[in-house]
Amino acid sequence: MANIVQFENVGLRYGTGPETLSDVSFTLATGAFYFLTGASGAGKTSLLKLLYLAQRPTRGIIRLFGEDAVTMPRDRLPGFRRRIGVVFQDFRLIPHLSAADNIALPLRVSGVSEAEIEAPVREMLAWVGLRDRADAKPPTLSGGEQQRIAIARAVITRPEMLVADEPTGNVDPDMADRLLHLFESLNRLGTTVVVATHDFQLLQRIPGAHMMRLDAGRLPDPTGSLRHPPRKP
Template sequence: MANIVQFENVGLRYGTGEETLSDVSFTLASGSFYFLTGASGAGKTSLLKLLYLAQRPTRGLIRLFGEDAVTLPRKRLPGFRRRIGVVFQDFRLVPHLSAYDNIALPLRVSGVSNSDIVAPVREMLAWVGLSERAAAKPPTLSGGEQQRVAIARAVIGRPEMLVADEPTGNVDPDMAERLLHLFESLNRLGTTVVVATHDFHLLGRIPNAQMMRLDGGKLLDPTGALRIPPPFAA
């Protein structure tokens, strides 16, 4: 499989402090499933921000969909971001829109007609167990319900890559497993999935998933040793 993401010697620093991420190098194969693990403060959210282009690295190379994402012109960012579904820890739902309209938003932004939106949105509402809450607005939803709306919104457009930051943190174990199966189904359709989690009970739920582990902003190999960053490509 071709690589959809390539990081080489990537470092990220906020302000003048120490690096949050240091010498991070890896590739993500198109159509694969990855768990990103690590203790709180290890750099998981920062790494995800680089993946969905919310942050540019301080140094190093990032290639995304075969292009240099570090020097990507700002005017091309919206088009790139539409190829990536994101599940945020803080949900980021539009408070004045219903659950239905929040989920429909990516399709509307992409120019899908209202008549073609109805069926997929209803299907997603059923998948996440919120069919009867379609008209409810985020302030009236529980944290777990808001999380499920956020996940449905992220996957409805069948993105090329899905990035999820602790997506099961606000739901019960049964719903967590159901949502993981939703991610797995999307992965089977060809979407590359990256799920950041500190819940090690989830790691064995996806048989073919690979694991990346961060410790203090550095990427470890499966044995727990630091990965040796490769030299820059010519």
């Protein structure tokens, strides 16, 4: 499948207010890395919600994994969502569960047996550098540690697409580099990665990444063509 996502003239309106997104058209290639940029209020989070099927558009066509996501019956949505990993800006970890149990949650929801959960959870903890924090509860973890647990939870099911909303917004520059390295490693394994950010410094850190810039709910290029981010001289 050449394209994992296709948007055609998509619009999104909340209630009776003005459109948050207007005539948005683009495609995402399978296995590529994308930065979604734009000023605060440009519509980045709303576009991500459409990507991970938390919201349906007001108008337009959205195709995910080759299928129409707009008219898809609701009983098929949970299975589709399991093909997409999501890293939320506010982490959304369950405070009374350990780091390991937070990571294991998607597997348990999917019905994976307990005997098959322990090994992948250990692997994810090692991958994000938190093997020694398996039993820690989220309130005892730093912001960067919580973010890494959220990332591990998002990718433990080996999603075909990973969507991350401002994943480096609450961490220092060194941790931001580490998180981006995790995303890049996942991308090299074949996962399509979409990272929303307002930090233009990030765009120089992933060679070969593409950039889409939202401006007041619109993509300035109506064809949705991709632009490479600026490189350091």
